[in-house]
Amino acid sequence: MQMDYSSIRAIHITSVALSITLFALRGLLQLASFNWRQWRLLRLVPHLNDTVLLTAAITLSYMSGQYPLAQPWLTAKIIALFFYIAAGSIALRENVRIGHRRIAFALALLAVLYIVGVAWKRSPTLALF
Numbered sequence: 001m002q003m004d005y006s007s008i009r010a011i012h013i014t015s016v017a018l019s020i021t022l023f024a025l026r027g028l029l030q031l032a033s034f035n036w037r038q039w040r041l042l043r044l045v046p047h048l049n050d051t052v053l054l055t056a057a058i059t060l061s062y063m064s065g066q067y068p069l070a071q072p073w074l075t076a077k078i079i080a081l082f083f084y085i086a087a088g089s090i091a092l093r094e095n096v097r098i099g100h101r102r103i104a105f106a107l108a109l110l111a112v113l114y115i116v117g118v119a120w121k122r123s124p125t126l127a128l129f
Contacts, residue, residue, distance in 0.1 A: 023088055030094075081115060
């Protein structure tokens with residue numbers, strides 16, 4: 001079964017929303033010192049969803065002929081994605097001071113907001129200038 005661009009885009013956007021929601025939930029639980037890792041779903045679903053998200057993103061890039069390094073907005077998204085992953089992993093880590101975890105959580109959320117803004121505006125400057 002072959003899917004069209006708009007269907008894959010809908011899957012990608014849904015996966016983005018779920019990914020952000022799951023990260024925010026786990027981050028808030030982590031900041032509250034609640035052991036969210038006790039729930040198998042909160043340990044596994046984010047990884048499965050992020051696999052779907054990445055697969056859809058790569059498929060959309062291929063289908064549209066828009067690639068990182070050739071498109072500045074896609075390059076900005078990829079760089080911000082790496083920052084989001086790094087900050088997010090610190091925010092969710094158990095052996096990190098609470099203050100550092102809070103800062104990392106806030107930075108990860110700012111990074112993901114930037115990523116969404118860049119995708120929306122298709123501009124690394126968010127079309128501000």
